[in-house]
Amino acid sequence: MSDHYVKVKVQLEEIQFPGEETEKDVEVVAGLELSVSSSSSSSSSAAATSVAQDGKSRNDSGRKPISKPRSKSRGKPLDPGRRSRSKSAKDGTQGVASVNLQEKMENTACTAERLQNPSSNEAALEIKGSGKVLQGKAEQSKGQHGKEDGSKVQRKKRSVTVDSSKAKTSLEALKTSIKQLKWKEFPAGRRLPCDIYWHGVSFHDNENIFSGQVNKFPGMMEMVRKINLSRAVRTMHELFPEEYNFYPRSWILPEEFQLFAAEVRMAKENDSSWKPTFIVKPDGGSQGDGIYLIKDPNDFRMLGSAHNKPAVIQEYIIKPLLIDKLKFDIRLYVLVKSLEPLEIYIAKEGLSRFCTEPYQEPSQKNLHHVFMHLTNYSLNVHSGNFIHSDSMNTGSKRTFSSILYRLSSKGIDIKKVWSDIISLVIKTVIALAPELKVYYQADIPTGKPGPTCFQILGFDILLMKNLKPVLLEVNANPSMRIEHEQEVAPGVFEYVPSAVDEEVKVGVIRDTLRLVDPAPRKATNNQLRLAGIASEMQEDISDAGSSDKSEQDSGVKENNLPSLCLKQVLPKYAKQFNYLRVIDRIAELFVRFLGVKGTMRLGPTGFRTFIRNCKLCNSNLSMASVDILYIDITRRWNGMGAEQRESGMCLQAFVEAFFYLAQRRFKSLPLHEQVTALADLCGAAKRRAALAACQPEGIHSVPTAPAPPHHFNCPAAASKSADYRFHRPVLPTIKGNCIENSAVN
Ligand code: ADP
Numbered sequence: 001m002s003d004h005y006v007k008v009k010v011q012l013e014e015i016q017f018p019g020e021e022t023e024k025d026v027e028v029v030a031g032l033e034l035s036v037s038s039s040s041s042s043s044s045s046a047a048a049t050s051v052a053q054d055g056k057s058r059n060d061s062g063r064k065p066i067s068k069p070r071s072k073s074r075g076k077p078l079d080p081g082r083r084s085r086s087k088s089a090k091d092g093t094q095g096v097a098s099v100n101l102q103e104k105m106e107n108t109a110c111t112a113e114r115l116q117n118p119s120s121n122e123a124a125l126e127i128k129g130s131g132k133v134l135q136g137k138a139e140q141s142k143g144q145h146g147k148e149d150g151s152k153v154q155r156k157k158r159s160v161t162v163d164s165s166k167a168k169t170s171l172e173a174l175k176t177s178i179k180q181l182k183w184k185e186f187p188a189g190r191r192l193p194c195d196i197y198w199h200g201v202s203f204h205d206n207e208n209i210f211s212g213q214v215n216k217f218p219g220m221m222e223m224v225r226k227i228n229l230s231r232a233v234r235t236m237h238e239l240f241p242e243e244y245n246f247y248p249r250s251w252i253l254p255e256e257f258q259l260f261a262a263e264v265r266m267a268k269e270n271d272s273s274w275k276p277t278f279i280v281k282p283d284g285g286s287q288g289d290g291i292y293l294i295k296d297p298n299d300f301r302m303l304g305s306a307h308n309k310p311a312v313i314q315e316y317i318i319k320p321l322l323i324d325k326l327k328f329d330i331r332l333y334v335l336v337k338s339l340e341p342l343e344i345y346i347a348k349e350g351l352s353r354f355c356t357e358p359y360q361e362p363s364q365k366n367l368h369h370v371f372m373h374l375t376n377y378s379l380n381v382h383s384g385n386f387i388h389s390d391s392m393n394t395g396s397k398r399t400f401s402s403i404l405y406r407l408s409s410k411g412i413d414i415k416k417v418w419s420d421i422i423s424l425v426i427k428t429v430i431a432l433a434p435e436l437k438v439y440y441q442a443d444i445p446t447g448k449p450g451p452t453c454f455q456i457l458g459f460d461i462l463l464m465k466n467l468k469p470v471l472l473e474v475n476a477n478p479s480m481r482i483e484h485e486q487e488v489a490p491g492v493f494e495y496v497p498s499a500v501d502e503e504v505k506v507g508v509i510r511d512t513l514r515l516v517d518p519a520p521r522k523a524t525n526n527q528l529r530l531a532g533i534a535s536e537m538q539e540d541i542s543d544a545g546s547s548d549k550s551e552q553d554s555g556v557k558e559n560n561l562p563s564l565c566l567k568q569v570l571p572k573y574a575k576q577f578n579y580l581r582v583i584d585r586i587a588e589l590f591v592r593f594l595g596v597k598g599t600m601r602l603g604p605t606g607f608r609t610f611i612r613n614c615k616l617c618n619s620n621l622s623m624a625s626v627d628i629l630y631i632d633i634t635r636r637w638n639g640m641g642a643e644q645r646e647s648g649m650c651l652q653a654f655v656e657a658f659f660y661l662a663q664r665r666f667k668s669l670p671l672h673e674q675v676t677a678l679a680d681l682c683g684a685a686k687r688r689a690a691l692a693a694c695q696p697e698g699i700h701s702v703p704t705a706p707a708p709p710h711h712f713n714c715p716a717a718a719s720k721s722a723d724y725r726f727h728r729p730v731l732p733t734i735k736g737n738c739i740e741n742s743a744v745n
Contacts, residue, residue, distance in 0.1 A: 169480060226284075248317060251312070277367075348565050354395075
């Protein structure tokens with residue numbers, strides 16, 4: 001590390017991050033005004049030019065190809081393989097322990113829930129496994145394993161065990177982190193269960209995990225694909241247009257091509273000076289593969305068969321912030337520590353990836369210049385201009401803090417920039433969370449002992465010239481490689497350590513591990529009853545981000561580790577963002593009425609039961625029209641995309657139906673108020689049902705004021721109320737077709 005960088009770093013440490021601000025400062029985060037305005041381009045051409053397509057499509061289009069160099073001889077194989085653990089699972093040893101514990105925890109869950117913040121207005125989703133119950137279980141099962149290992153759990157702190165057999169390219173950074181923490185790594189897996197499983201790709205890399213924690217959520221990979229991310233953000237944008245304008249306007253292809261063409265045509269008719277550029281991104285693509293720029297919808301057609309493939313077409317940000325005349329983006333690491341409650345941490349340090357050719361606004365001449373327009377490291381590393389540097393503030397890959405420092409030295413309010421970025425991250429995770437919960441309950445249904453999940457996401461963010469952050473994409477598997485390729489002899493490439501990557505990525509992995517450390521931080525008394533343990537853990541978790549001190553006191557100092565590089569932003573800033581979590585409530589209803597464990601699709605009976613239980617039929621809405629609504633929306637959603645072959649209504653379709661019902665019922669309110677009002681109505685119906693289930697038979701009094709939802713998280717009561725078969729069907733009384741004169745959004 002150069003002396004210069006040390007100086008820069010020291011100065012940066014002195015900059016106060018919003019995550020360290022007082023309550024007063026936090027209000028800055030709440031009053032954000034983000035907008036991705038479309039500025040006009042000076043370009044006059046209307047021809048499409050491929051910038052980073054695969055060779056075939058480029059040849060098809062007859063445009064200048066910019067291909068990535070072919071793969072080279074690579075360094076080390078990073079997947080050592082491992083023995084299967086399925087045997088131990090089949091033995092049932094761990095399974096029995098976990099199930100017994102689960103039972104105990106379920107019995108105390110009601111008490112534990114009541115020990116949580118009683119003033120919370122949020123309805124907790126009844127998904128176990130992501131919350132305290134299973135953390136309690138993980139802790140207990142650790143004790144079990146400790147016995148098997150013959151260690152004296154109660155007297156001596158047992159090393160946390162990490163299965164790294166599936167870590168793939170994050171292996172080096174993970175190993176370094178585990179060493180720093182003095183934990184125990186199992187590089188080839190382990191017959192006994194581990195505390196933590198580190199997967200390189202998805203939740204399913206290792207099957208048959210029943211306890212501990214996995215560093216991937218089921219469904220995260222699917223949710224952050226370009227189309228799904230665009231849909232999730234779009235739904236939130238419909239509800240909260242001001243808050244969700246950090247994502248470029250996007251259209252989903254192929255189904256929205258006509259809409260895209262019509263909207264662009266109309267906008268051009270209204271403003272003839274508008275000369276936009278669009279970026280086309282294949283749905284499953286990564287690292288810039290298959291991406292190209294166009295100036296006009298007609299140019300898209302010219303690319304032949306490509307237009308049938310699922311993709312997102314997006315407004316191209318033509319005025320990015322430049323440093324040294326180069327376009328760059330920011331890679332930020334975000335830890336989703338738990339879904340319920342939603343806990344988010346952001347790494348204070350990230351990476352900035354630079355283009356390697358000076359930026360110019362898109363024009364016919366430069367549209368295909370990949371090194372000018374695309375910031376992907378994987379592309380630019382092959383440019384002759386790419387600069388590998390051990391310094392953190394020079395070269396083609398730098399630390400994010402070096403950028404902030406640079407901006408601050410120009411008098412830019414970097415606190416505002418950082419707080420806008422935090423806000424963007426929180427809002428994006430809020431948009432993704434509802435569907436993730438649906439995936440979660442399908443993979444780890446209520447009653448299945450575990451494991452719990454956490455995940456590091458890579459957020460790619462572009463700063464516009466006016467310093468507004470724009471979300472480009474979210475990566476479920478951000479590269480955690482701490483080496484880079486170097487040509488050691490002509491045509492021979494080797495991986496060599498990369499100081500910048502190591503600085504950032506080891507910190508992120510190490511501190512993620514510290515945050516998910518299953519060892520109790522405070523409670524060492526084995527006399528603690530389960531309810532006590534649950535409440536203690538709850539306290540620890542609420543403390544975690546709001547006070548670095550508590551984190552540092554809890555095992556951090558003893559290992560002489562630096563303070564955490566991950567800052568909690570949720571629930572820390574929950575007050576400012578909770579009002580956005582409307583779709584969460586719809587997802588909660590969806591899960592309640594799914595009926596069958598392990599499914600993600602709502603059948604027609606489940607939908608009818610939802611309507612009945614929430615008493616949504618009235619003079620304007622008959623059951624027959626409900627059925628038509630179900631068929632209409634489900635058919636349309638299932639017709640979209642090749643992957644949607646399952647029958648039944650997916651969450652997104654249910655959300656659309658819910659919006660429709662809300663609009664019908666609460667006319668003349670803004671959409672988010674309509675939807676919130678309907679969610680309240682459904683919540684009240686649920687509370688009434690749960691109360692009836694909790695009360696002794698024969699007592700059916702209805703509370704005068706609605707009780708807080710958390711009173712109804714008693715699993716016994718909840719499972720009864722969640723099961724629609726316990727409720728007497730209400731026959732439709734009034735006819736009317738809800739599809740006619742519908743204006744479904
Ligand atoms: P991939 O997953 O293939 O990397 P991205 O969505 O990250 O796809 O896009 C690749 C690159 O293209 C980004 O790193 C960024 O430099 C550029 N880019 C993507 N979307 C936009 C946009 N809307 N405006 C400007 N540049 C963009």
